[in-house]
Amino acid sequence: MLTATPFSYEVQCSRCPLRTCEVFQPATDDELASISTLKAGELRTGPASTVLQEGIPSDQLFTLLEGWAFRYKSLDDGRRQITSFALPGDFLGIQGSMQGEMDHSVETLTPAVLCSFPRKRVWELFQKAPSLAFDITWLSARHESMLNEHLLSLGRRNAVECAAYYLLHLYLRADDVGLVTEGKVRFPFTQDHLADALGLSLVHTNKTLKRLSERGLVQWEHGWCFIPDVAALADIAKFDLEQPRTRPLL
Structure with a gap:
């Protein structure tokens, strides 16, 4: 409530x-x-x-x-x-x-x-x-574009690619608004939330995060996420780092 x-x-x-x-x-x-x-x-x-x-x-x-x-x-x-x-x-x-x-x-x-x-x-x-009306239309279109990318992940990226894409997506968005400090961001969600976003079971999500950690691509401990090499994770995720991220604010 x-x-x-x-x-x-x-x-x-x-x-x-x-x-x-x-x-x-x-x-x-x-x-x-x-x-x-x-x-x-x-x-x-x-x-x-x-x-x-x-x-x-x-x-x-x-x-x-x-x-x-x-x-x-x-x-x-x-x-x-x-x-x-x-x-x-x-x-x-x-x-x-x-x-x-x-x-x-x-x-x-x-x-x-x-x-x-x-x-x-x-x-x-x-x-x-x-x-401002155009900004609202732009924000709606941008959200649809993000959902399209998410749908592509759910349907065609494998579990590692899907998790890599989603974590990098959130990391960069957090960086845009000043939430990344010394390369780390505090993610306030649990693996249960992430599983519900990725369409995976909790067990599969946990194993996927361990695979990313073992490859040195993502460190996520006690809520803090660190991505040592953004370009390497982007390569795994097939993430376009050159896409513009500027947007309106209402």
Whole structure:
């Protein structure tokens, strides 16, 4: 269940700490003013909080300001597929229907702060701020592209390639938002989460991570992940390190 304090408004969009990250495209003064007008405030949650729930409508869209979360879909018997992990700067809720029930759930992995935007007011962006409307379209298209790559991993990469791709993908995204320190990032998810993302059993996931560790490609201990040679892991994963990663921030 959602564990959160009421909306507060403590972070001005013009002073958003994420805007210092080079991965995010700069916004004009007019764009920042439009985002500020649309923003309802910040939602602060604990870990294991359900922010969006499959089958239930949501009045809000969110930008993850602090913390980690994950998107997932579930079967009636409780089995789930994690479709992606969310890091600071990710826009949540646009991946489902703009009206009606959510077609996926979002749960936090850590304490989190989320900037909230009323879903019904998004149309204002298309009317008054076409550049921001384009950004929303771009973010939706980018998320679909990421899902396509993930589907390729699930269907055609072997277990080692699949795990290598996913870990490198998360490592680079964490680096983009300043979460990598001295080559290490703290992954707040467990091997169970990773197994649900990779579509593997927990035992197979554990064996796959050991194979990567034995080859000196990944070190993951006590939640800390270190990739000694990014290029070598990218070669195993068939990961394109040259692909652009800059993106809008709402």
